[in-house]
Amino acid sequence: MNIFDRIQKPTLLLDTQTAKASLHRMSERVKNAGIRFRPHFKTHQSAEIGEWFRAEGVSAITVSSLDMAYYFAQHGWQDITLAFPVNLRQVEAINELASRINFGILVESPDSVQVLASRLTAPVQVWIKVDTGNGRTGIAWDDLSTLQAVANSIRTHQNLQLAGLLTHAGQSYRTSPEKTVCQVYQESVNCLNHGRDALAALGFGQIQASTGDTPGASLCTPGRVDELRPGNFIFHDVQQASIGTCREEDIAVALACPIVARHPERNEVIVYGGAIHLSTDFLMENDRRIFGWVALPQDKRWSAPLNGAYVRGLSQEHGVIHLESNDLEKVQVGDLLCILPAHSCLTAHAMQEYLTLEGRRILTMNRQA
Amino acid sequence: MNIFDRIQKPTLLLDTQTAKASLHRMSERVKNAGIRFRPHFKTHQSAEIGEWFRAEGVSAITVSSLDMAYYFAQHGWQDITLAFPVNLRQVEAINELASRINFGILVESPDSVQVLASRLTAPVQVWIKVDTGNGRTGIAWDDLSTLQAVANSIRTHQNLQLAGLLTHAGQSYRTSPEKTVCQVYQESVNCLNHGRDALAALGFGQIQASTGDTPGASLCTPGRVDELRPGNFIFHDVQQASIGTCREEDIAVALACPIVARHPERNEVIVYGGAIHLSTDFLMENDRRIFGWVALPQDKRWSAPLNGAYVRGLSQEHGVIHLESNDLEKVQVGDLLCILPAHSCLTAHAMQEYLTLEGRRILTMNRQA
Numbered sequence: 160m161n162i163f164d165r166i167q168k169p170t171l172l173l174d175t176q177t178a179k180a181s182l183h184r185m186s187e188r189v190k191n192a193g194i195r196f197r198p199h200f201k202t203h204q205s206a207e208i209g210e211w212f213r214a215e216g217v218s219a220i221t222v223s224s225l226d227m228a229y230y231f232a233q234h235g236w237q238d239i240t241l242a243f244p245v246n247l248r249q250v251e252a253i254n255e256l257a258s259r260i261n262f263g264i265l266v267e268s269p270d271s272v273q274v275l276a277s278r279l280t281a282p283v284q285v286w287i288k289v290d291t292g293n294g295r296t297g298i299a300w301d302d303l304s305t306l307q308a309v310a311n312s313i314r315t316h317q318n319l320q321l322a323g324l325l326t327h328a329g330q331s332y333r334t335s336p337e338k339t340v341c342q343v344y345q346e347s348v349n350c351l352n353h354g355r356d357a358l359a360a361l362g363f364g365q366i367q368a369s370t371g372d373t374p375g376a377s378l379c380t381p382g383r384v385d386e387l388r389p390g391n392f393i394f395h396d397v398q399q400a401s402i403g404t405c406r407e408e409d410i411a412v413a414l415a416c417p418i419v420a421r422h423p424e425r426n427e428v429i430v431y432g433g434a435i436h437l438s439t440d441f442l443m444e445n446d447r448r449i450f451g452w453v454a455l456p457q458d459k460r461w462s463a464p465l466n467g468a469y470v471r472g473l474s475q476e477h478g479v480i481h482l483e484s485n486d487l488e489k490v491q492v493g494d495l496l497c498i499l500p501a502h503s504c505l506t507a508h509a510m511q512e513y514l515t516l517e518g519r520r521i522l523t524m525n526r527q528a
Numbered sequence: 529m530n531i532f533d534r535i536q537k538p539t540l541l542l543d544t545q546t547a548k549a550s551l552h553r554m555s556e557r558v559k560n561a562g563i564r565f566r567p568h569f570k571t572h573q574s575a576e577i578g579e580w581f582r583a584e585g586v587s588a589i590t591v592s593s594l595d596m597a598y599y600f601a602q603h604g605w606q607d608i609t610l611a612f613p614v615n616l617r618q619v620e621a622i623n624e625l626a627s628r629i630n631f632g633i634l635v636e637s638p639d640s641v642q643v644l645a646s647r648l649t650a651p652v653q654v655w656i657k658v659d660t661g662n663g664r665t666g667i668a669w670d671d672l673s674t675l676q677a678v679a680n681s682i683r684t685h686q687n688l689q690l691a692g693l694l695t696h697a698g699q700s701y702r703t704s705p706e707k708t709v710c711q712v713y714q715e716s717v718n719c720l721n722h723g724r725d726a727l728a729a730l731g732f733g734q735i736q737a738s739t740g741d742t743p744g745a746s747l748c749t750p751g752r753v754d755e756l757r758p759g760n761f762i763f764h765d766v767q768q769a770s771i772g773t774c775r776e777e778d779i780a781v782a783l784a785c786p787i788v789a790r791h792p793e794r795n796e797v798i799v800y801g802g803a804i805h806l807s808t809d810f811l812m813e814n815d816r817r818i819f820g821w822v823a824l825p826q827d828k829r830w831s832a833p834l835n836g837a838y839v840r841g842l843s844q845e846h847g848v849i850h851l852e853s854n855d856l857e858k859v860q861v862g863d864l865l866c867i868l869p870a871h872s873c874l875t876a877h878a879m880q881e882y883l884t885l886e887g888r889r890i891l892t893m894n895r896q897a
Contacts, residue, residue, distance in 0.1 A: 419615055438808065
């Protein structure tokens with residue numbers, strides 16, 4: 160039976176061969192640079208997919224929530240960094256986990272360090288979160304007095320082990336013709352090392368530097384850093400392809416959606432597949448919001464993205480798809496379209512499970528068998 | 529113990545008193561108009577909250593997916609309309625459900641009717657989906673020839689029982705000073721009745737009219753319709769308050785989020801609470817995207833929305849909150865903020881459970897005990 164024949168409702172297809180090839184490529188890149196690969200598991204959130212990383216020799220990982228840390232610890236991961244500013248309301252659960260594994264957390268203020276110092280009962284690796292230009296959170300890279308104050312505060316407490324400086328250079332998603340991904344990446348690494356050298360000069364000894372957005376990690380020479388934490392590269396998506404991080408054919412997930420209505424007079428079809436399946440992240444293309452590209456089922460995979468086709472709008476369960484007339488003529492109500500997501504991390508989170516092209520379900524932390 | 533003291537991570541608070549008051553008000557409105565109340569359960573997705581509706585005398589409901597129909601059928605609901613264009617890939621599951629309950633589906637093309645006719649083994653109520661100006665899907669209200677073709681096709685098949693015409697007047701969310709919600713609502717009802725009268729003149733007998741967006745149902749005289757299907761009114765949200773459908777204090781859900789970083793120099797704090805918790809629906813306010821309003825925990829509920837505060841951005845787990853300086857001074861890392869969602873349906877779906885202000889968990893179809 161063809162994989163597409165058994166699909167009845169929005170289903171996240173996973174091309175495991177493509178994903179494993181992307182993983183192997185990234186793993187080799189990092190290995191060849193002689194630095195630690197600490198991939199971010201928030202993209203796939205799956206213990207089974209985690210095993211593919213183990214097969215590549217990965218032993219250290221990154222997660223985005225304490226629940227995710229617990230899930231992967233339960234599946235045998237012993238070295239986990241929670242790359243999110245520490246949540247002081249979860250110190251008890253941090254203590255429990257840190258008593259079992261090598262657990263890393265992020266801090267970005269002396270006040271947080273004080274609270275942690277008074278409540279931690281197990282040793283944790285502490286990374287100081289640095290903002291190298293992304294503008295979301297972290298200590299500004301050139302605010303050396305705060306960096307020093309936080310580092311000083313960490314040093315005085317036995318359960319806080321200063322690991323180094325960590326950044327997420329999310330600004331690599333906002334590049335322009337004037338500034339390439341690798342210029343952005345290198346600037347960010349320089350900012351990180353500016354802080355590292357300042358702390359070293361103050362006698363803080365071995366201070367590591369950790370970075371890791373997928374565009375920078377895919378395209379640029381790592382430079383003077385100790386570890387890389389990309390996540391999205393395992394699946395890629397339309398945002399990555401638009402930046403030039405990957406080719407269209409490297410996108411390893413597609414949401415298969417039944418067509419439920421045709422509107423040839425306005426070059427649109429409606430699919431069963433909406434905000435709760437795809438998520439509503441988008442990118443701008445020709446001044447339009449694009450929630451995804453569109454492909455057709457083809458043999459045992461999906462086709463190349465259809466020329467001029469895109470996901471124009473999403474409501475809770477509906478997707479509104481623009482198709483050029485020649486493609487619209489080919490499809491009927493009841494057929495499937497395959498949507499390449501704008502942002503695969505959020506789509507994977509929303510769907511909570513995968514169907515491989517070989518027809519096997521792969522579950523995530525939010526979906527038990 | 530105060531409800532807020534036990535919150536460790538993003539938690540969807542539900543003020544049951546406010547929600548029940550909104551439900552009672554809507555139920556009375558519809559009852560007094562002498563028409564059927566078929567509320568949309570996609571907003572809350574919870575069997576327990578469904579019981580509040582039953583206590584108001586509700587026996588007919590609307591859902592947005594077949595899975596949701598199965599869930600509520602399992603909880604004793606015997607009269608369910610799936611208000612989504614019929615998905616021909618799920619006909620077997622439709623047959624199974626339609627053999628047990630009074631089940632309604634939506635069609636919008638003669639082709640779909642043909643497929644259904646050949647494959648349905650149990651009687652279903654068929655609503656013809658009409659587009660009265662929303663522009664998402666449905667037969668254009670003035671396309672009488674297609675309306676007639678679909679109705680004719682339905683009439684010739686025993687398992688297809690023509691219930692009437694149905695619309696979702698989502699255009700009521702896009703009102704302007706020039707056109708009020710009730711002008712939009714009345715226009716939509718007129719369009720629906722235009723088709724109904726045309727079909728009646730052709731001898732189709734008893735054709736019902738069904739409508740039901742929350743703004744129209746909350747604010748306007750129902751007029752010549754047989755049933756109303758609003759859903760969002762049980763929780764309301766920032767979009768509804770902005771339209772004028774409800775008061776700020778009628779918003780019955782808020783996402784409690786721990787503060788994890790403060791950035792006074794740019795009037796922002798970072799909370800643990802992002803796209804995967806709140807969803808990324810937004811509304812435009814002063815040319816800015818607003819993902820939610822912001823309140824403080826106050827006694828046993830949340831405060832009024834803070835002046836000038838809003839959710840400026842969301843990534844997977846981070847929320848970026850703008851606060852005016854006087855409010856920013858009041859909060860510390862580790863404190864909670866309560867976010868009133870832009871669109872509560874998507875937030876409820878993302879969170880999959882509620883914590884009442886009395887401290888009890890209420891589960892949804894996607895979260896079992």
